[in-house]
Amino acid sequence: MTDAQGRRKAAVTVHDVARRAGVSPMTVSRVVNGTKVSDALRQKVEAAIRDLHYTPNVAARMARAGSLRIGVLFNNPRSSNLGEFLMGAFQQGGRDGCQLVVEPVAAHPDAMDAVRKLVAAGVDGMILPPPLCDSLEALDLLWQADIPALSFATADPRSHSSAVLIDDFEGARAMTRHLLTLGHRDIAFVRGDPRHSPALRREEGFRAAMAQAGQPVRADRVVAGDFSYRSGLDAGRRLLVDAGPRPTAVFASNDDMAAAVAAIAFGLGLRVPTDLSIAGFDDTPIASLLWPQLTTVHQPIAEMAGMAMETLNEFIREGRSGGAPAVRHHVVPFALRERESTGPVPASIA
Structure with missing residues (x-):
């Protein structure tokens, strides 16, 4: 000046x-x-x-007082969600003057070792991704260490720790209703990792919508998956190659598995959505890169990551200012993204 x-x-x-x-x-x-x-x-x-x-000198203030150090764990380095999660977390951390200490869970033989490493590093708070967000062992360890935890993308938030999530049950129910509205009745479902509470809620939402429509769910129409592309390939083979008459629609618990089912369908010469409708969940980048583009449930990961950083930052600062920090559970709205991978039930079956 x-x-x-x-x-x-x-x-x-x-x-x-x-x-x-x-x-x-x-x-x-x-x-x-x-x-x-x-x-x-x-x-x-x-x-x-x-x-x-x-204008306060943020850098000088951080150097004098010490900025908050937030531990951020990530579980799957190949996840389509990871880039958006880190982008949202880093952007909000920059606004709040927080430092992020990022640790990959996969670098440790036991996931709890990743939690212990961040505790030993002296972080002020920690964001737990699935499935650690549902781990009572992880939450108790942080409770004993007096380190606030936030459960990210859990479907089972705990009363003593903050959380940022969407309503996975309602998201899956909305997607199933979409397929039912298109005339599909023989709908298959690919489960997610059973260690993740969102996987369980998504299956519950699928089953609830089918029951409300008076449609039974055959046992062989619900197949195992673990949220990975490879597990989606296995599920696709079971549903489209090994099961005899094929379903008219497949709803996978995430986009990676839905994309894998589409790959199996294309390999069999099936047309999507003319012969088979495919739907996913999360609205990760692969949903828009796939052809035809994937109908999916949009989960705003970057926004949720920023909200997680902000919520944990507020909780820590409230405690340090002498107040009673408030546990907050933020349920972020989802959105149904209808694209080209779903269409009416084949005319020969309708």
Whole structure:
């Protein structure tokens, strides 16, 4: 910043603000850092900040006070969700002045070792992905270490820890209803990893929609998967090659498995959606890259990751300011993305 003669002006400091407001520099710092002060003092300091156009030096403040260090675990390095998750977490961390300490679960023989490593690293809070988000052992370890935890994308949030999630049951029910509306009755379902609570809720949503429509679910129409592309290939072979008469639609618990089912269908010369409708869940990048593009349930992973960072940051700071931090469960809206991979039931069957 320069004055009218082009000379560089000295930056406004916290001491300048303190003199203008008639308070101590410590009071100014408390206001800037969001620590509790009386309303009268806060108003005086905020007025002085506006008058002097004071901009806090975030880097210097972090160096003096130490920024929050948030541990972020990720389970599957090949997951289509990972890029969006990290993007959302890093962006919000930058806005909040938080440092992210990222640790891959796959680098450890036991997933709990990844949790213990971040505890030993001295993180201030931790985001747990599936299936660790549902692990009572992980949550108890962090509770004992006095490290706040946030369960990310769980379908079974706990009362003592914050969570960010969507309604997996309703998302799966909405997708199944979509297929039923198109005339499909013989609908197959590919399960997700049974260790993940969202996988269980998605199957429940599928079964509920079928029951409400008066449609029985054959045992051989529900096949195992673990959210990986490879498991989707196995499921596709079971449903489209080994099972005799094929279903008219396949609903997979995530997009990676749905894409694998589509690969098996294309290899058999089936036309999607003319001969077979395929639907997924999550709306990861593969859903738009696939041809035809995949009908799926949109889960806003980047937004959810940012919300997880913000929620955990607020929880930690509330505790440090002397208040009682509030556990928050944020249920983020999902959206049905109808694309070209689903269509009416084949005319020969309708």
